[in-house]
Amino acid sequence: SQAARFYFGKDLKSLDLAESALLAAVAKYPSLNPLDAPTAAKENQEEILEIMKTAGLIPAVEADRSARIQLFYADPEINSSQIRPAFVDYILEEASHLVPQDRLLRGGFKIISTLDSELQKTLNCTLEVLLQRVTGEEQEIGTSCEASRLLPKYSGLPLADKESLEIDILLLDPILGELRGMAGISDSGRALSFNKPRNPGTLITPYLYLTSFTRGFEPASLVWDIPLDGEEFSKEYLHPGCEDSCDYQGPVNIRTALVNDYLSPARQLWNTLGTNQYRNTMAIFGFSLGAEPCPDCTVFPESPALEMVDLAQGYGVFVNQGYLRGKADGTSNLEIQPAAVLRIEAHAGEQLMFENTVVEKKIISEELAYLLNHILSDEVARTESSYADVFQIGRTAGVKVGAVPGSDSGWVIGYTQQIVTAVWAGSPGGEDLDVDTFQVTSSLWRAITQYTSRDQTSEDWDSPQGIVTLDVCYPSGMLPAEYCPRIVREVFIQGNEPQGVDTLFQAIQVNRETGLLASVFTTSPQIEERVYLKVPAEAKEWAEKSGIDIPPTLYDLENLDQTQEDFTVVTPNNLSFVKGQVRITGTIPEDEFVSARLQFGVGMNPRSWIQIGAEITSPGDNRRLGIWDTTELNDGIYALQLVVIKERQQIEKVSLVVSVDNTPPEMALKTDLLEGDIPYLAGKEILFEVDFENSSEIQQVDFYLNDDLLATRRVPPYIHAWPLTLGEFELIVVATDQANNKTELSTSFDVIRE
Structure with a gap:
């Protein structure tokens, strides 16, 4: 019947x-x-x-x-x-886990779903109105479709063939883990499906950055929005929705990169993490991951296509402060799945399935969930993109655009503390669309979210105890320093706060005339201080093309052979190597002499000086000025300076630069002596060869065989060819560096008849 x-x-x-x-x-x-x-x-x-x-x-x-x-x-x-509404198939599929579908379709059962009937009507009528606007067939809105009045005006070109467009929307109550609404519209004749895996586009980037947060990164962490080395993606491709301003932004923080879909940093992170790490994260969230990768996921290759229900459930974890809620059985292989069926009643009201019991599973910590919520609801950070205005709905809401580069399809998933709303628009058959799918998805999300939250109070995300707030420098995420261009308030997981001050922007003294780094040889009138952006090697090409000054790497040595009238430092020589106790000699004239001192500093242009020994109280010609003990200093470049104070408080200086090297050279024997036994062959030679980590510091290498000097080499390669002779031998190689540090290497071998 x-x-x-x-x-x-x-x-x-x-x-x-x-x-x-x-x-x-x-x-x-x-x-x-x-x-x-x-x-x-x-x-x-x-x-x-x-x-x-x-x-x-x-x-x-x-x-x-x-x-x-x-x-x-x-x-x-x-x-x-x-085709009947897609939610009917979804509900029947879930119900068939309790009653076989063949038995269900014979009738006699009443299925009570979790869907809100009034909300379902609202979704359907709002979709109809939106499609009319997109196709230029807008009619007067009836009083029964209140949500459609919240749709922003569609400003794109009208769609000529409405059969080429499909729009799907899904609403999930993340607190109870229940679906509240599922609707779609398409005139293509193809069946709508909420279980169809699709290219998720940039909806996956929160999970990429979430993985980085588990490794100590934070929303304030520095990333670089620059062209990808070895990749052929255009700047428009890597900045979806950028409209007329698609330039690379250079240094930004993770917060800015995530909400504005700067895909270069995300792709760099993808290359670092690898596909397996990403899939592990998604599996923890309960996503159904197919074995075959998504064929058109070009920015994130080998990533899987994802289902709409799974995506909504994944974002619901953020709402629930790290917990996944739903029922223990569902329409896929997930351990927890959103419920679409409350109960099934058979003949005479017999109830076969009682109301769902909500189960939950902790997926991530409350602190990690809070970081994502704080980023995705940040309207200030989002103002740097074309996404900004449409998502400002007068209440706290996390929103993520799912741009699909190279495709006319697109997503928006957003959530308040009560509901997750997922929207997809595109061609059901994958054909090209002459329609702005971002306008379609964002407008529908905005209207439905405003409608469903109209009677609810707006609340900010609860901050867990493990979250701290600090003022940091943007974009480095480090503590503010003198030259920080902008200070922002940021959130951190306790223990991951920055410890050092900003080093991204540095003040460097340069020769104002040449632009070279100032040195002790640069005169004071020539020195000026300039602030530079510290650019890593991979970003230098971007910086040059963007007109950003790169810090100089060469020093000003124009006055290298400076002298001050008739006083000078005789030893050590300028640009020489020194070690241990360094004897300093020089000449100081008697004329107007008051006193003098020796001092040294680190680098070519020291910011501070350390005096060597006591004041020099008497002048002299080529006399000993002092002893400089370098034994406790780190190896490296040092400036040495003689300061002479004359009458009338006149001060004169003479400077030189030396390299302190108290470390013997590291030497390795490259010759294979066959474990000590070398077969004799008349006329054959063997090459004795040694190698150094830094051969430029080597002064000479001496080869000895049985204490007899074979050869001395002063330039690389350090090789000596020795004709084989029968007998027992000990090879000794002595290397001397520019500071006269010595290293000795010895090995014994026999030349034998076979």
């Missing part, structure tokens, strides 16, 4: 032979019904009629006539060959 009313809108006794045979066929093959398989259903009906005719139950003429009759169904969607 129920089937008669469902398919034909009649009592069972009012059916004719053709209609009765159709119902008999559906009872025998429930899955082959006019809704899901109209052709097969008609063939099965004809088979039933043929069986009845053969059995003599009905006349042959009556059987043939009934087989030719066109059937008219009560459901207008069947008559027009349209």
Whole structure:
């Protein structure tokens, strides 16, 4: 009786032979019904009629006539060959985990879903209005579709063929883990499906950065939005939605890169983490990950296509402060899945399934969830993109655009503390679309989110105890320093706060005339201080093309051989190597002499000086000025300076630069002596060769064989060819560096007859 009313809108006794045979066929093959398989259903009906005719139950003429009759169904969607709402299939699929679907389709069951019927009507009518606007067929909005009045005006070109566009929307209550609404619109004739894996585009970037947060990164951490080395992506491709301003931004923090979809930093992170690490993170969140990678996921290659329900559930974890909520069984292989069915009732009200019990699983810490919520709801950070205005809805909401570079499809997933709303728009068959899918998805998200939250209070995200707030320098994320261009307030997981001050912007003294780094040889009037952005090697090409000054690397040595009248430092020589106790000699004239001192500092242009020994109280010609103890100093470049104070407080200086090297050179023997035994061969030579980590500091290398000097080499390669001779030998190699540090290497070997 129920089937008669469902398919034909009649009592069972009012059916004719053709209609009765159709119902008999559906009872025998429930899955082959006019809704899901109209052709097969008609063939099965004809088979039933043929069986009845053969059995003599009905006349042959009556059987043939009934087989030719066109059937008219009560459901207008069947008559027009349209497809039933996608949520029906989703609910039936979930219900079939309790009652086999063939049994369900025979009738006699009442399925109570989690969907809100009024909200479902609102979704459907709002979709209709939106599609009318996109196709330029907008009509007057009825009073029954309040949410559609919240749709922003569509400013794109009208879509000529509305069959080429599909729009899907899904609403999830993340607190209870229940679906509240599922709707879609398409005139293509293709079935809508919320379980269809699609390219998620940039919806995955929060999970990439979440993985980096588990490794000590924070929203304030520095990343570089620069062209990708070895990649052919255009700047427009890596800045979806940038409209007319698609330039690389250079140094930004993770917060800015994430909310504005700067994809170069995300791709760099993808290359660092690898596909497996990303898939592990997604699996923890419960995503259904297919074995085959998404074929058109070009920015993040080898990443899987994802389902809309899974995506909504994944973002719901952020709402729930790190917890995944739902029911323990569902329509996929997930351990926890959003519920679409509350209960099923059989004949006489017998209840087969009681109301769902919410189960939950901790996925990430509250602190990690808070970082994502804080970023995705940051309207200030989002103002740097074209996404800004549409997502300002007067309340706290986390939003992520799912741009799909190279495709006309797109996503928006956003959430308040009560509801997650996921929207997708694109071509059901993958064809090109002459429509702004971002406008479509963002407008629908905005209207529905404002509508569903109209009677709810706006609340900020609760900050867990493990979160601290600090003022830091943007974009480095380090503590503010003197030259920090901008100070921002940032959130950190306790223990990951920055410890050092900003080093991204540095003040450097240069020669104002040449632009070279100032040295002790640069005169004071020539020195000026300039602030530079410290650019890593991979960003230098971007900086040069962007007109950003790169800090100089060469020093000003124009006055290298400076002298001050008739006083000077005689030893050590300028640009020489020194070690240990360094004897300093020089000449100081008697004329107007008051006192003098020796001092040294680190580098070519020291910011501070350390005096060597006591004041020099008497002048002299080529006399000892002092002893400089370098034994406790780090190896490196040092400036040495003689300061002479004359009468009338005149001060004169003479400077030189030396390299302190108290470390013997590291030497390795490259010759393979075959574990000590070398077969003799007349006329054959063997090459004795040594190598150094830094050969430029080597003064000479001496080769000894059985204490006899074979050769001395002063330039690389350090090789000596020795003709084989029978006997026992000890090879000794002595290396001397520019500071006269010595290293000795010895090895013994035999030359034997075979």
